[in-house]
Amino acid sequence: MSSRTPSDQAVARHGWPQAVAVVLAGLVAMGLTAALGLWAAGAAELPDGAFPRVVAATVVTAVGGTIELSGNAGGLAESDAGLTVIPLSVTLVGALVIAAGFLRPLRHRAVAGAAELAGWAGRIAALWLLALLALAFAARQTFTFSVGDETIDELGDLFGVSPKVGFETDVPVTLFFGLLWLAGVLVLALLVSRAAPLPPRLLRFQESVRPAAYAMVVLLLAYACLGVVIGLVVAVTRGHAVETLAVLLLGLPNLAWLALTLGLGVTWNGQVEGPFGLPMPHVLDEVLRGKDVAELNLSTLGEQDGRVWWLVAVDAVLLLAAAFVMAKRSPARMRLWQHAVHMAVALALTVLMICLVGRISAHYGLSVLGIGDLGGDLGGELFLDPEVWTAIGLALLWGLVTGFLGGLLAKPVRRRGAAG
Structure with missing residues (x-):
């Protein structure tokens, strides 16, 4: 016969399986939002099957990650490009889903120990970093494109140096800001919800x-x-x-x-x-x-x-x-x-x-x-x-x-x- 208290049972409900569910739910929600938005913007027509990689790049930027743009064609063409923008619709959807998943096992309790909250957040953070790492390596692509001048395009094809432009993720920066974003979401979730417990020292x-x-x-x-x-x-x-x-x-x-x-x-x-x-x-x-x-x-x-x-x-x-x-x-x-x-x-x-x-x-x-x-x-x-x-x-x-x-x-x- 189990001697666990209701509080112990609540602690047991936010282990690794629950953390996996929270992270997957957040990523799926963000990915679907980004995919639908990019499809509506015409990104599904990008060449070389790049659409999934562009979706991954969009999710990466939504959590503060950095995408680096580059382009060249040997000595024929060079490009200088940069992009800094956060698709906040994707960000907002992910934040709401992850916050809801984080708070769900903590409902209906007045107080929770700091170690318990840190452990629950730490499991989510560890899985989140792994997911971000996978997204960071998936979010890279190179495109070959026409510059709009028939003579230059023919020269590029002749010498095999057609202009190319691509993007890739700055992995360390993405992991740092992605983890910072997650920490902000979890802390804000605890601050906003009256049903979420706090450590005794923070109740005041x-x-x-x-x-x-x-x-x-x-x-x-x-x-x-x-x-x-x-x-x-x-x-x-x-x-x-x-x-x-x-x-x-x-x-x-x-x-x-x-x-x-x-x-x-x-x-x-x-x-x-x-x-x-x-x-x-x-x-x-x-x-x-x-x-x-x-x-x-x-x-x-x-x-x-x-x-x-x-x-x-x-x-x-x-x-x-x-x-x-x-x-x-x-x-x-x-x-x-x-x-x-x-x-x-x-x-x-x-x-x-x-x-x-x-x-x-x-x-x-x-x-x-x-x-x-x-x-x-x-x-x-x-x-x-x-x-x-x-x-x-x-x-x-x-x-x-x-x-x-x-x-x-x-x-x-x-x-x-x-x-x-």
Whole structure:
């Protein structure tokens, strides 16, 4: 007869088989999202059966991995290329699935030992590193392509030095940032969920940290859901349904969370030149396209489309709702200035995260037979970078105001006692 307690049985339910299930579920969800998005973007037509490798590369970049681009054709052609962008739709899907799998065996318990939590997270991390290593070696491919000039293409075929471009993964960097991403997901999952246990030494922090963390996750997911609704409306009313689907499945949070920062008054500096472009909305491309660095903010966007000023109202409503949720989940003894400070710090950290993961950088240049400018869209550059310190300052200001007002609104309905 077994003498195990219910707590012991809960510990036994998150061993290696459960860790395998969590990692596989996360990878399958990310892989399917990336594959569908790339298919909608036309990547299924890539030559040499490259589609699965491009899917692997997309998953790698979604967790912070680095893909290195290269190209050459001996002495005939050389290329200089680089790409830095995180497909945040794939990132978000993976984070939600892995977080849910991590929390599932820990439900309905008030306290868990640090060793137990570390062991459960360590099993997931070990398997995650193995999976990342496999993806890193799978995410490499070389393509042979035409430069658009019949004479140069014939010379390349004659001498067997046709221009090639390829990509491969920086394995050490990918493993480091992939593990860092996983750690962030697991820690945030523990902070957000009231049903997840904490070590006894950390229980005193849950009253201030958990409600604020939960409110920020709700805010980000609300913007993502709003983006889905807008994307579906655009697909139905303006056509281009397949292209819109590609954006939703690959870069929806990139645009939705960019809109959040723009509504706060944040300025992003950027440039679009050559064949590159931003998928949607078109107004972003209109502001950034040119040979000079442009500012992307409410003022410059408003010159193209006055409707962007509605972003301020959307921000105000959703931030106030997030502050209300935070205050409602906080102890009744919490004072209004404390709600304001908690909201300000949480929003500042959230905006900082958006600034770090929302950067975009892409450039490509081709030189054939010493000719560096062949025309035909064979070179270009795109980048988008935020003014980080200004963004943090604006987030603190908005957080203080909405946190105070949210605390006032929640006062009549706030529950008694400490946070759960």
